[in-house]
């Protein structure tokens with residue numbers, strides 16, 4: 001066996017061509033740093049790809065497919081693909097067992113690129129594979145399409161719906177998540193009630209016939225969409241802990257800022273609220289315990305300031321979530337709401353009213369022990385990929401990326 005024959009056999013084997021295809025020539029282009037491999041069909045008889053009946057060979061067409069590099073040489077398969085003539089279906093090109101129809105990459109190459117895109121940016125993958133940004137983006141878009149088509153309806157018992165920002169300002173997308181495993185069931189282009197409602201009506205990704213809970217924020221739009229879709233909405237909707245504490249935190253921060261400005265005018269040097277923003281917003285259990293800072297901060301919270309009273313309200317609300325008995329939960333939330341209503345701090349009174357109107361859904365969340373920890377962790381991962389990509393100019397791309405990374409889609413290329 002001479003060298004060339006060994007090389008041909010080697011490539012036939014490593015490319016997994018056998019038995020239908022074989023490498024018949026291997027050469028390298030030193031100037032371009034490329035290895036070329038000519039691949040031909042080794043079939044003795046042909047079948048029509050449409051009906052499977054015996055057919056005669058008509059001619060061949062060349063397909064150039066980029067393959068995995070050979071020692072840093074870009075490797076290109078030049079495949080002579082037979083076309084056959086069927087009495088019934090005319091001239092038909094045969095498919096190739098190692099590449100998807102119409103693709104310019106082999107299956108191995110494309111799957112490798114998809115794997116790299118899981119942890120790298122499109123730009124970085126493009127640089128490593130020496131391809132253009134658009135080519136890599138195209139591989140990603142096709143992967144998501146493939147995954148979406150293979151998606152089977154999953155039965156969802158607990159769902160969460162939330163918004164996540166697309167660009168700075170007020171442009172949002174909405175994600176629907178399966179609470180069971182954090183999978184993003186789908187991405188919606190905005191958070192409008194109409195969009196969410198139509199998604200629930202026609203969506204193909206999930207089966208909601210046995211749904212127990214849908215966790216969400218207290219904005220009207222998600223609630224409206226669920227109200228219009230499910231007759232038992234009043235039992236399903238859960239306003240989750242994170243959004244409730246966010247509401248209190250925002251109100252508290254407004255109080256602190258207002259009071260800070262007044263105190264600063266009176267005596268800037270002795271303003272007790274100076275540089276205390278994070279102390280107030282943090283969960284008190286997570287306050288820094290070193291060098292007496294925690295003690296110092298807790299002493300501050302005992303001062304007779306509106307900020308301190310608002311902080312105590314927030315801290316009290318944060319422990320009202322782990323009840324086994326709904327009677328006790330209801331009683332304690334109502335007494336907190338009474339306290340808020342009489343606290344004479346306008347920002348907190350406003351927040352209290354919102355909570356009062358949504359108490360039924362908060363109690364649902366406590367009863368069903370629903371929280372959106374999974375949703376929040378997915379959301380922060382979404383924001384991380386956004387950062388990695390240095391933001392997105394195109395919303396559709398952002399939505400595709402969310403599904404690419406968190407949709408648990410089966411995106412691998414499968415030829416034929």
Ligand SMILES: [Zn+2]
Pocket residue numbers: 048049050051052053086087088089090
């Ligand atoms: Zn045919």
